[in-house]
Amino acid sequence: MEKYGLFIAGKWILTEETTPLVNKYTNETAAMLSVAGAKEVTAAVDAAQQALKIPMEPYRRYEVLMKAANLLESDSEKMARALSIEVGKPIKDARGEVKRGIQTLLLSAEQAKRMTGEMVPLAGAPGCGSRIAYTKRVPVGIVCAITPFNFPLNLACHKIGPALAAGNSVLYKPATATSLSAVILCEIFEKAGLPAGYLNLVMGSGSKLGDLLTADERINFYSFTGSAAVGKMLHKNAGLRRVALELGSNSANIVHGDADPVKTGQLCAKYAFTNAGQVCISCQRVYVHQAIYNAFCAAAVSAAKAVVSGDPLADTTELGPMINEKEAIRAEEWIQEAVAAGAKLLTGGKRTHSYLEPTILTNVQADMKVVCNEIFAPVFVIVPYTDINEAIVAVNDSVYGLQAGVFTNSLAIAHLCAEKIEVGGVIINDGATFRTDNMPYGGVKESGIGREGPEYAVREMTEEKLIVLNF
Known part of the structure; x- marks a missing residue:
């Protein structure tokens, strides 16, 4: 039976501890997945931090995301079958999710080329006639993407795509029950030429990895889709760090x-x-x-x-x-x-x-x-x-x-x-x-904080930096 590893610093790492990935229809074990511990989480954050020391230019981000979208299209049937096995999703719906994932990556790629700020009319303030000012969007740093089981591919694309488009590095924690699609997605980004450390995959239960992920102060942003109870806990543990939470509904x-x-x-x-x-x-x-x-x-x-x-x-x-x-x-x-x-x-x-x-x-x-x-x-x-x-x-x-x-x-x-x-x-x-996938998506009350959709997620995953020039 095939055993899949973690993806850290551009390398696949097998661990002694594993967990089975179960075919939801047959209840048979379809694969074995490596499980991360404290050592692997620290290594993944180290890799994400190191990657940011060599920034990717916006056009390079665009190229990588475009190539990833094309590779996902080429591997669409492989990915759809993985989704069907791990989620129990009907194959025609799984194929639909793959098509949406491709679109989400394409939208993210285009967004990488549209990182703009704005002019600030500073000269309109008293005594500032010799000054001009403008803003620019800069990456927040390391984004922790935590995804659920129901749409494991497209929701991962909605977090990873905008994070990379904005120039961030990513720590990716998929739902344990649906981690095979996560492995395939990371393989696709590897083939697309994403520099080592910009995407790091850690697998394991949220109860085990959750505290490890929020304890590392080097992580700057958390993008989470899941239950309101877990979202509230993550928000509390994140402190002053920023979060985007999509927590469900009874629509x-x-x-x-x-x-x-x-x-x-x-x-x-x-x-x-x-x-x-x-x-x-x-x-x-x-x-x-x-x-x-x-x-x-x-x-x-x-x-x-x-x-x-x-x-x-x-x-x-x-x-x-x-x-x-x-x-x-x-x-x-x-x-x-x-x-x-x-x-x-x-x-x-x-x-x-x-x-x-x-x-x-x-x-x-x-x-x-x-x-x-x-x-x-x-x-x-x-x-x-x-x-x-x-x-x-x-x-x-x-x-x-x-x-x-x-x-x-x-x-x-x-x-x-x-x-x-x-x-x-x-x-x-x-x-x-x-x-x-191009619309702003998110809720109010206990349905969460922030908006998904590549254009809107990029805003969440960047800081607005002000530059003032005095002539």
Whole structure:
């Protein structure tokens, strides 16, 4: 069985301690991964620090990122199969993630050539007529990129790409369950000619490596996607160092009475069950106007029953297993709790090992876990409303605020929702799950701090430096 090492200072390092990478469909060990300890983490930070002593010019950053994007395209099927095996993601969705990863690297490459500052009108201040001033963007230094299991490739590209584009070096800690794609990505950057030390891969559990990563004061910036609990802890431990945190959601959608109930019902079901519901902006809560409620529910149930589950490597599969059986059991328990408390199960609810049926619930209460917590499973709830303000209040009744979707033909309703809903992004006439890789992406409240999207991430990962000239 193949054993994969850590990538530090441009070299692959095998360690005595290893952890298995499990095929999420067969539950068989697909590979063995080296696990980092204190020595390896220190070596990785040393390498990242040393790399910055020989800065890469912006055009060189562009070249490396462009070549990495091209190499990823060449290795797209290899990467897609790795994603399918380690995540349980249907192969057609895995191929889609690879395409998005390529775009994210291309966007990052272009951003490397667009590092600009601005002129400061200093002469407008009293006594400063002989002075001019301007700003420039400079790298923050070492970026620690910590990625989750659900989109292990594209979210890594969203952290590593902008960090390199901005001139930073990177310490990369992927989710243990999905580290094979991380190895392949580092191999791609190695082939692309990235100088040694600019990208360093350390693997292992977050509980083991988390304290080591935040304890090293040489790390300047943390980009983290994961749970709110871990994000809060990281933020606390980072102290005055900067962070970008994308922490999840229980994303809501409003379907107003003038929307098409069949089309929106089908679309919400699609967004709820993509990647087995393991998407930060997965459709979890849907508030539907009473006038079209029954038609919407019927369309959603029909779409749910048509979902094809099975082997993720099969082209016909639409729903694969969840990341592990423990998480599937948790989601099943939340469903059972809701039903016991009066919720109505329209479809689904049954679990087989790590597979959970596409599930739709109605007659739910705001304090049920399936409503107020992030379920991260192929489950969503449908709640009727009569007044749009009532729906907006319900959407905002959450500790989260990542994105929300609004379906309506009314410009007034669309504008009201855009202004009043408390989230990082309001998507009109599409679901909360909509995302393209060039848009600013991030939330408010416990959904996090900062924005992803290469142009916006580069701003986060650079400092604005002021230069004043006195003539």
